[in-house]
Amino acid sequence: MAPGSVWRLIRHCNLASLRYVGCTLWQQNAPVAVGAAANSRQFSSDAPPQNISRYPIPNKKDLPFDMLELMEEVETKGGFLPNVFKVLAHRPAEFRAFFSYYNELMNKETGGLTKADRELIVVATSIHNQCLYCVVSHSALHRIYSKKPTLADQVIVNYENAELSPRERVMLDFALAVCRSDTVTDQHFLSLEEVGFDREDAWDIAAIAAFFAMSNRLAHLTDMRPNAEFYNMGRMPRDKTKWEGEGK
Numbered sequence: 001m002a003p004g005s006v007w008r009l010i011r012h013c014n015l016a017s018l019r020y021v022g023c024t025l026w027q028q029n030a031p032v033a034v035g036a037a038a039n040s041r042q043f044s045s046d047a048p049p050q051n052i053s054r055y056p057i058p059n060k061k062d063l064p065f066d067m068l069e070l071m072e073e074v075e076t077k078g079g080f081l082p083n084v085f086k087v088l089a090h091r092p093a094e095f096r097a098f099f100s101y102y103n104e105l106m107n108k109e110t111g112g113l114t115k116a117d118r119e120l121i122v123v124a125t126s127i128h129n130q131c132l133y134c135v136v137s138h139s140a141l142h143r144i145y146s147k148k149p150t151l152a153d154q155v156i157v158n159y160e161n162a163e164l165s166p167r168e169r170v171m172l173d174f175a176l177a178v179c180r181s182d183t184v185t186d187q188h189f190l191s192l193e194e195v196g197f198d199r200e201d202a203w204d205i206a207a208i209a210a211f212f213a214m215s216n217r218l219a220h221l222t223d224m225r226p227n228a229e230f231y232n233m234g235r236m237p238r239d240k241t242k243w244e245g246e247g248k
Contacts (some may be wrong), residue, residue, distance in 0.1 A: 053083075053223060067095060071085050083133070083226065088218075116148075118204075119145055123156065124155050126212055126216050128180070129213060131219050133224040134212060135156060138152075140231070140234055151163060155172070159172050167195040167197075171195075179209045179213060189202055192205075
């Protein structure tokens with residue numbers, strides 16, 4: 001990667017982390033012909049308009065270069081461009097701030113939360129907030145990271161009856177307490193500590209619940225619609241015979 005590209009990653013948002021998500025999406029979907037399309041920057045926002053937002057979706061030629069580069073990279077690696085990128089591009093400064101904080105919360109390598117934990121928190125709190133986009137998209141990511149194709153569906157219906165581990169149940173109890181703006185007490189922290197979480201993990205759980213409460217409400221405002229590709233991702237084991245010679 002050229003030095004200028006590295007500088008853009010640091011200044012605007014962590015493209016490496018989003019690239020990781022894009023690669024994950026890529027591995028779960030059949031390859032698409034992206035060579036010529038990528039070279040001409042023909043990503044999915046050039047297709048006939050979809051009803052994915054109440055607000056205008058910017059034309060790619062009008063986007064700042066760093067945003068265009070990010071969106072092109074995510075689509076090339078993942079096979080499709082998640083609609084959240086298109087919708088939030090309506091406000092470039094907020095787009096950058098959103099994805100910078102998203103990456104800090106969801107893709108960091110420190111702390112006691114796994115990637116599957118983080119996605120499950122998003123699913124549980126987003127269903128409480130009735131956010132279709134986040135429930136569908138983050139259920140897909142949870143299925144991929146956890147390798148459990150049915151757990152997110154159970155959480156969507158009623159997390160209290162889902163087949164959760166004691167650790168996951170306490171984690172979601174705390175996340176929902178923050179989501180509902182319940183009074184947080186020392187008992188919450190004690191319950192977390194009993195299953196192996198520390199106070200920094202509690203902050204992470206709360207911050208994810210809080211951030212996605214904002215995200216959920218922006219999705220309501222814009223009437224953001226999930227990509228059709230999300231619905232089937234991670235539900236069936238990947239057919240490894242399709243990937244021979246692909247280095248996957």
